[in-house]
Amino acid sequence: MGNGGPVVHGYPHLETVRSAITALYRRLSYDTVHTFATSVAPADVAFSDQDDLHMGAQRVARELVRHYRLPDARMIVSFREMEHAASVELAAGPEYFIELNDRFRTHRRDIGAALAHEVMHVYLHRLDLSFPGTRDNEILTDTAATYLGAGWLLLDAYREDAASSQKLGYLTPEEFGYVLAKRSVAFGEAPETWFTSAQAYTAYTKGLAQVRRDEQQPPLTAAGWAGRRRYAKDRRYAQDHGMRGPAPAGPYSFSAEGPQGRGGLRVAFPCPTCHQRIRVPVRGRVRARCGLCRTVLECDT
Numbered sequence: 001m002g003n004g005g006p007v008v009h010g011y012p013h014l015e016t017v018r019s020a021i022t023a024l025y026r027r028l029s030y031d032t033v034h035t036f037a038t039s040v041a042p043a044d045v046a047f048s049d050q051d052d053l054h055m056g057a058q059r060v061a062r063e064l065v066r067h068y069r070l071p072d073a074r075m076i077v078s079f080r081e082m083e084h085a086a087s088v089e090l091a092a093g094p095e096y097f098i099e100l101n102d103r104f105r106t107h108r109r110d111i112g113a114a115l116a117h118e119v120m121h122v123y124l125h126r127l128d129l130s131f132p133g134t135r136d137n138e139i140l141t142d143t144a145a146t147y148l149g150a151g152w153l154l155l156d157a158y159r160e161d162a163a164s165s166q167k168l169g170y171l172t173p174e175e176f177g178y179v180l181a182k183r184s185v186a187f188g189e190a191p192e193t194w195f196t197s198a199q200a201y202t203a204y205t206k207g208l209a210q211v212r213r214d215e216q217q218p219p220l221t222a223a224g225w226a227g228r229r230r231y232a233k234d235r236r237y238a239q240d241h242g243m244r245g246p247a248p249a250g251p252y253s254f255s256a257e258g259p260q261g262r263g264g265l266r267v268a269f270p271c272p273t274c275h276q277r278i279r280v281p282v283r284g285r286v287r288a289r290c291g292l293c294r295t296v297l298e299c300d301t
């Protein structure tokens with residue numbers, strides 16, 4: 001887990017974040033994802049500077065092991081001087097050694113955030129789910145931790161004032177907010193009251209706005225007027241030019257159906273919940289159901 005440096009904002013990793021959500025649904029299935037309907041409760045990972053350091057860290061690690069349902073896994077947490085914020089040794093188990101940066105000795109309230117990330121590494125390791133390259137794999141880890149109910153702690157560890165800033169994990173605050181908002185919508189949760197950090201709350205509201213934009217892309221019926229107009233123009237172009245024209249700028253794409261395209265046009269677009277691509281025929285109002293996350297999609301194609 002990274003440490004320090006200026007805080008990056010916005011959505012530089014958005015495509016990888018979306019791929020990570022799709023990969024989670026594919027690897028875990030809808031049913032398993034939905035066993036994580038309840039997030040880690042703030043009280044269960046609370047850690048004050050008066051608590052015993054080692055006993056407290058073990059207690060919070062056990063709580064995360066329980067949350068991620070790693071029945072026989074045991075986390076051995078230790079502290080040392082290191083460049084990174086934290087790291088975990090991914091061995092065969094059942095014992096896993098997690099090292100936390102010495103600075104957490106005096107920042108105990110953020111130990112839950114660091115462990116939410118490191119224990120998720122163990123979870124993904126046991127699932128044998130990874131993305132190639134360190135950067136993408138770390139984004140997968142933060143996204144999975146957040147989507148499965150523990151990563152809000154990582155967002156809440158983000159604090160910024162005139163003198164200093166702190167952020168844990170690889171996602172930007174807005175990206176953490178985005179994944180958390182995706183989760184809130186999918187599970188009907190309201191994490192607004194959990195935050196101790198005002199900046200984290202703000203990042204969550206920005207992420208939620210981005211989630212609403214995903215839900216308002218054509219051909220979804222919730223699309224706004226400008227999007228629908230652009231979509232109609234792109235569709236007309238695809239109908240007139242077949243697949244010879246340039247690809248539309250929107251998140252959707254058109255393709256010909258059947259042999260020699262005689263069956264008419266189809267449109268493909270990302271599911272706003274899991275981002276798997278959905279393909280439906282172009283014929284006005286269409287109701288589709290995403291096979292991966294089971295979201296019902298009202299479309300005007």
Ligand SMILES: [Zn+2]
Pocket residue numbers: 001002117121138141
């Ligand atoms: Zn990591």
Ligand SMILES: [Zn+2]
Pocket residue numbers: 271272273274275276290291292293294295
């Ligand atoms: Zn879906």
